[in-house]
Amino acid sequence: MRDTVDFLLHHWLNVAALTERERFADHSAETFGQVLDTCEKIAREKFAPFNRLVDVEEPRFDGEKVILPQATQEAWDAYAESGMLSAAQDYDIGGMQLPYTVEAAANAFFSKASVSIGSGMLSVGNANLLMAHGTETQKRVFALNEFSGRFSGTMCLSEPQAGSSLSDVATRATPDGEGHEADPLGPRYRLKGNKMWISAGEHELTENIIHLVLAKIPGPDGKTIPGVKGISLFIVPKKLVDTDGQLTGERNDVALAGLNHKCGWRGTTNTLLNFGEGRFKPGGQAGAVGYLVGKPGQGLACMFHMMNEARIGVGMAATMLGMAGYEASLAYARQRPQGRPMGVGGKDAAAPQVPIIEHADVKRMLLAQKAYSEGALALALYCARLVDEQHTAGPEAADQAKWLLEVLTPIAKSWPSEWCLEANSLAIQVHGGYGYTRDFPVEQYWRDNRLNMIHEGTHGIQGLDLLGRKVVMDGGKGLTLLATTINRTIEQAGQVPGLAEHGAALAAALQKLGAATKAAWSTGVPEEALANATAYLQAFGHVVLAWVWLDVALSVHQHEAQLPEAFAQGKRQACRYFYAYELPRIDAWLGVVARREATCREMQDAWF
Amino acid sequence: MRDTVDFLLHHWLNVAALTERERFADHSAETFGQVLDTCEKIAREKFAPFNRLVDVEEPRFDGEKVILPQATQEAWDAYAESGMLSAAQDYDIGGMQLPYTVEAAANAFFSKASVSIGSGMLSVGNANLLMAHGTETQKRVFALNEFSGRFSGTMCLSEPQAGSSLSDVATRATPDGEGHEADPLGPRYRLKGNKMWISAGEHELTENIIHLVLAKIPGPDGKTIPGVKGISLFIVPKKLVDTDGQLTGERNDVALAGLNHKCGWRGTTNTLLNFGEGRFKPGGQAGAVGYLVGKPGQGLACMFHMMNEARIGVGMAATMLGMAGYEASLAYARQRPQGRPMGVGGKDAAAPQVPIIEHADVKRMLLAQKAYSEGALALALYCARLVDEQHTAGPEAADQAKWLLEVLTPIAKSWPSEWCLEANSLAIQVHGGYGYTRDFPVEQYWRDNRLNMIHEGTHGIQGLDLLGRKVVMDGGKGLTLLATTINRTIEQAGQVPGLAEHGAALAAALQKLGAATKAAWSTGVPEEALANATAYLQAFGHVVLAWVWLDVALSVHQHEAQLPEAFAQGKRQACRYFYAYELPRIDAWLGVVARREATCREMQDAWF
Structure with a gap:
């Protein structure tokens, strides 16, 4: 895989060009390579050998603590020590100012070695969110300690009754008494509710766990605003901290209600957490202490960032x-x-x-x-x-x-x-x-x-997001831009023997995709347009991947002299495979989209 | 599901017509229904509640015995007591003379309740084979005791180095001394070799386990005939028996070499067995005692029965x-x-x-x-x-x-x-x-x-069997016959509003399938024809299922008056779904078949 990563980064995506930008000026192809080398090595030594172990020795709760294999601790420590948690951050907070492209490529090695040991992504996402929406104190106390690996983070969105439908979040946050707004860590609330599917929600890998929690603040009438507009975002640390980020010694009112036992991905603890059930009483009072991030009602917008x-x-x-x-x-x-x-003459036994x-x-x-x-x-x-x-x-x-x-x-x-x-x-x-x-x-x-x-976001949700929002917003600007990008590839492929034919197939596919998009929305009725959003997602995906492969093949052609022959042939053959076996699948998917096929939405419960 | 089974059996397949045949003359729709009732009940009570248990408590070897949950024993006993092991057999050997159609439908309830507890299929298949190819004594001693549930059976085909390629079976059988041909249980041999993936290969559910084993008999030069022609079939009981089927007290030289730990299907023991490794020495001699079934060299033909x-x-x-x-x-x-x-106006939150x-x-x-x-x-x-x-x-x-x-x-x-x-x-x-x-x-x-x-037989093997053998043998007789059958349905559907359109789509699909079959073989080169045999299998399958659904929908139409409205609508809608979403997939598959797409077979090892 490394040769493919290097080719994609350097030849196809020309990451070296990024080093011409001020932020990345200290970097070079060599420093990028060193980061990849380091991550590949840690992944090989600290993650891969334990991938089966973490499948077999699932997280378990001994009544007090969640027990994970020692290998998980060692993998976490090695990852944190590598500096990858703050790879993309500014130098002045200890980061490497690495492009996200290189960070993503480097992290890929960990996912390949053991997808479920690696839980850095959540902490980084959590901390990044705070860097974008938190106060200076919140950044310093929470985000920076996540980047260093001292704390880890979670994202607490789902609840048992609110998975895909986040607007139904029922966790409530009420102001925590007099002066709650003046808390140096942010306006202080008390949270009460349950959060489901929380990955890395409980463990002993780090000194503290910083939960980012979606909850609703009731109005003066005690009621919450229905829908996503009523959702706010809170920092809820497992253990309370002072403004220096030191543990105060007090446990916050966040309790493990259960571990989920999964089909796979068992190296990562997945939890049901109770907030404010009263098992712990910080300040002598029930309710999980949470600090508001951003403005009330802006919680989902912050998350979507x-x-x-x-x-x-x-x-x-x-x-x-x-x-x-x-x-x-x-x-x-x-x-x-x-x-x-x-x-031809049969087998020789x-x-x-x-x-x-x-x-x-x-x-x-x-x-x-x-x-x-x-x-x-x-x-x-x-x-x-x-x-x-x-x-x-x-x-x-x-x-x-x-x-x-x-x-x-x-x-x-x-x-x-x-x-x-x-x-x-x-x-x-x-x-x-x-x-x-x-x-x-x-x-x-x-x-x-x-x-x-x-x-x-499930497959179904992604389909609705794509066909219901992304391709229609702002007059279809995103789709038009993508089409322009794809057409540029098609044009270039037209000049290359062996690729021109694929370019023609891609052009036809793109045309069909555009036509199906229009046809789906031709009646303007969302139920009709979106009844086949998943099929649309599948077709769209195959067109995008056909484009990616053609563009990769084009890049192989352009850099042929610098590439081993077998490597180049492999990429060409994979591209050929995609056009022969995969792209033709889109017709079946786009057929139902274009004619707004009604079979599914007309199906009645009683008929099943 | 029961309503669907009843509809398919009685309305669609008209099983009542079978009762007009002498063999099934004592039966009626009622007796068939009673068998289904019984099996549904046993499956619900003895199988379904333990499906998760057998997944969690995988078979384990304690050094002497393979331990299974007690529930497995109780399920086996209940199944054996129901008489289902000999459901299709003659009355005079204790059978029910049930049509295979009803037997298959009844067994379906067990598969649904717990696919891996149910291991009756192997014993019945084993015993049926002996009924077809064994001597009278072999039938009486082995098959009958399997039908009663006293013994159980296995099929020992694969070896670690011979899975899909059975011609490479290396287990050897040599004549067991003077007079070996005159053994009342069949010509007696000593077997030596390893058999892999043997389901129910070791357990304590029954008094004895009857292995049916493929092995090769070396010629006078000590060599075996290469290919499948050299394969013979042997009965190898775990414990030796006399001609009354009583255990002699002597253990045969068949030893458990290991349990396979699977991703699923864990209720059934799956084993690697060593034959003739010398751990047990029946008659003081190493080598597993086996009795020839049928003629030497006919082993695979017997199995294929x-x-x-x-x-x-x-x-x-x-x-x-x-x-x-x-x-x-x-x-x-x-x-x-x-x-x-x-x-249309958005959601009401x-x-x-x-x-x-x-x-x-x-x-x-x-x-x-x-x-x-x-x-x-x-x-x-x-x-x-x-x-x-x-x-x-x-x-x-x-x-x-x-x-x-x-x-x-x-x-x-x-x-x-x-x-x-x-x-x-x-x-x-x-x-x-x-x-x-x-x-x-x-x-x-x-x-x-x-x-x-x-x-x-893997998916790949099924594809080769279909396109390489089944549709071309005897001038394509099977395919022609299937086409005739399908065309009969299309013709009838043509008379029914709502189905005629599906009939036209099916006719077009059938035509494409026939054309692709011809095109695949148009050069007469097996490598070219069969390089896309799996895609052919997939397309063929979808055409067959489209036909099945149309024929079922036709039957619903014909019996409409006797069917609940919701039931009929459900079947019609599933048919409609199949034609809208599934059948159109065949074009992508048949495309590669028809043009003998060479991308895969031309791919080189070094290019991966």
């Missing part, structure tokens, strides 16, 4: 599971003898068996995995590059990046979740019966990966 | 896992409130949440599961009905049934394995985060189901 990066992160995790399965099944296929080549990689159907399963995982990796890094553009390019380029990100993020999240899961299933299939046993790693990758279509 | 039923059985197991997930997620979707209906079954995308996921699992059930029962035709109809009808079975069996095995697995994934998705936890049953269904694309 981090959503793009969180969703790209989920997509990257799915991608790396796909990659891990691809590498494992490739290695297996190269050494497992079974069967003989198909001959006395000939020795050949490695299964020689069979066309096994090649198909490997090529599909390569196309899915390397394609998804390219997309994730492309999106990461857009994040850098958004943050550090000139105003026009930054704006364009923002719009492209709006439409691409649902794909960067959903596409790998679906297709790298399929890749993992193919990795099992390549292994045959062995792949179904826990003696090989692939069944765990498949189980781990199943989560990604669910968390950070 | 049972292959259709075994593969239909695997397809049915996959189907029932799909059905179980469908039922679980349907129940969940009906009671889980989340979100609000989409309105203050309105109460609605059950998620009201959302179009959830309906899509449920409808897909319904279409997959009920469609697969219909196909499995249709194939079972063909088995009955083959065994009890007149010569011409029996011959037709045989040919239809040849082409349909790869589909009956592979299609549910692929799409009811997808159904299970959708069942998880409907549950959201809850579905990913082990507090709900759906993640286990999904894990259990992943096995079905692997055992009894």
Whole structure:
């Protein structure tokens, strides 16, 4: 994988160009390479060897503490020591001022080594949010201690009765007595409610856990505002701290109500937390102490600030599971003898068996995995590059990046979740019966990966977001911009023998996608347009990935002289695979979208 | 599900017509119904409650015995007592002379309740094989004791180095001394070798375990014949028996070498067995005692005798896992409130949440599961009905049934394995985060189901069997016959408003399938034709299922007056779903088949 990462970063995405910007001026291809080297090494030594262990030794609660394997502590410590938690931060707060693109690439190695040991993403997301919306004190006390690895962070959005429907959040925050507004850590409230699916919600890996919690502040009538407008955001530390970030010795009223026992991804604790149930009484009073972040009612807006990066992160995790399965099944296929080549004159039963990689159907399963995982990796890094553009390019380029990100993020999240899961299933299939046993790693990758279509917005939610919001907002500006970007690739591919044909297929696909988008909305009725939003998401994803592969193939063509022949051929063949086997799938998906197929929405409960 | 089973059996497949045949003359719709009632009850009481238990308490070896939960013993006993092990056998050996169609339907309840507790299928398959190929003594001593549940049976085909490639079986059988040919239990040999993936290979559920083992008999030069022609079949009991079927007290030289620890399907022990390693020495001599079944070199032919039923059985197991997930997620979707209906004027945030079954995308996921699992059930029962035709109809009808079975069996095995697995994934998705936890049953269904694309011939093997053998043998007789059958449905559908359109779509699909079959073989080069055999299998499967759904919908139309309105509407809507969302997928698959797409077979090892 490293050669692919290097090629994508340096040749395809030209990250060196970023070093011309002031923020990244101290960096070079060499420093980027060193970061990747370090992360690859830590991932190999501290994460990969323990991936099965954390699956077997699930987190358990002994009545007081949540117990994790010692290896998890060591992996966390090594990660924190590497400085990756603050990789993207300013030098003056101890960061590396690394581009997000390089940070994302470096973190990919951890996801591949053990997706569920790695829980840095949540802490970084949490701290980044505070850097954007917190007060100076909140940044210093909470965010900085997360960047150093002393504290860790969570995101507390869901509740048992409010998952996809965040507007139904029922956790309440009431002002914590006289002078609550003047607390140096932020306006002080008492929270009461339950939060579900909280990853890393309870553990002993760090000195403290900083929960970012969505809750509603009741009005003078005791009622909350229905919908998402009533949601505010609070910092709720597990243990109370002073303004120097030192623990006061008092436990906040946040209690573990239960551990979720999952199908996979077992290295990360996943919890139901009770806020303000009264088990602990800070200041002698029930209610979890929380400090308001930003303004009341702006909670979801603050959260959404981090959503793009969180969703790209989920997509990257799915991608790396796909990659891990691809590498494992490739290695297996190269050494497992079974069967003989198909001959025009039949098989010679006395000939020795050949490695299964020689069979066309096994090649198909490997090529599909390569196309899915390397394609998804390219997309994730492309999106990461857009994040850098958004943050550090000139105003026009930054704006364009923002719009492209709006439409691409649902794909960067959903596409790998679906297709790298399929890749993992193919990795099992390549292994045959062995792949179904826990003696090989692939069944765990498949189980781990199943989560990604669910968390950070389900597949269905991503589809609604894409077709219901992203492609129509501001007159379809994002979609138009994407089409322009894709057409640029098509134009260039037109000049290259072997790619021109793919370019023509992509142009046709893009045209169909545009037509289906229009047709879906032609009646202006959301129920009709959105009844097939998931099919739209799938088709959109395949068009985007076809574009990514063509653009990658184009880059291979342009840099051919500097690339090993086999490497270049592999990329070309994966591109060819995608156009032969994958892109043609879009017709079935777009068909239902374009005719606003009513079968599903007309189905009645009683008929099931 | 019971209403669907009853409808399929009685209205669609007209099982009552079977009672006009002498063999089934004592039966009636009522006796069939009683068998289903009994099995449904035992499955509900003795299997379903323990499905999670057998997942958690995996089989373990204590050094002497393999330990299974007590519930497994009780389930086995209840199943044996029900008489289902000999359901299809003659009255004079204690059987019920039940049609296979009814037997298959009745067994479906056990698969749905707990696919991995149920291990009756293997014993019945084993005993059936002996009834077809064994001597009278072998039938009496081994088969009859399996039908009674006193003994159980296994199928020992695979070896660590010989999975899909059975021609590489290395287990050897040598004549067991003077007079070995005259042993009343059959020509006696000593076997030496290892057998892998042996389900129910070691346990204490029954008094004895009867292994049916493929092995090669070396010639006078000590060499074995390469390829499948050298394979013979042997009965190898775990404990030696006399000609009355009584245990002699002597242990045969069959030893457990290891338990396989699987991703799912954990209620069934899966083993690596060593034959003749010398741990036990029957008659003071190393080597597992085995009795030849049939003639030397005919081993695989004997095994293949049972292959259709075994593969239909695997397809049915996959189907029932799909059905179980469908039922679980349907129940969940009906009671889980989340979100609000989409309105032209936006959502009313203050309105109460609605059950998620009201959302179009959830309906899509449920409808897909319904279409997959009920469609697969219909196909499995249709194939079972063909088995009955083959065994009890007149010569011409029996011959037709045989040919239809040849082409349909790869589909009956592979299609549910692929799409009811997808159904299970959708069942998880409907549950959201809850579905990913082990507090709900759906993640286990999904894990259990992943096995079905692997055992009894992988997906790849089914594709090669279909495109490489079944549709071309005897001038394409099987495919022609299937086309005739499908065209009959299309013709009838042409007369029915609402179905005629589907009929036209099916006719077009059938035409494309035929054209692709021809195009694949147009160069006569197997490597070219078969490089896309899996895509062919997928397309073929979807065409078959489209036909099944149309035929079912036609039957609903014909029996409308006797069916509840909601039931009829549900079947019609599932049919409509299949034509809107599923059938259009075939173009992408058939495209690569028809142009003999070379991308995969031209891929080189070094390019990965």
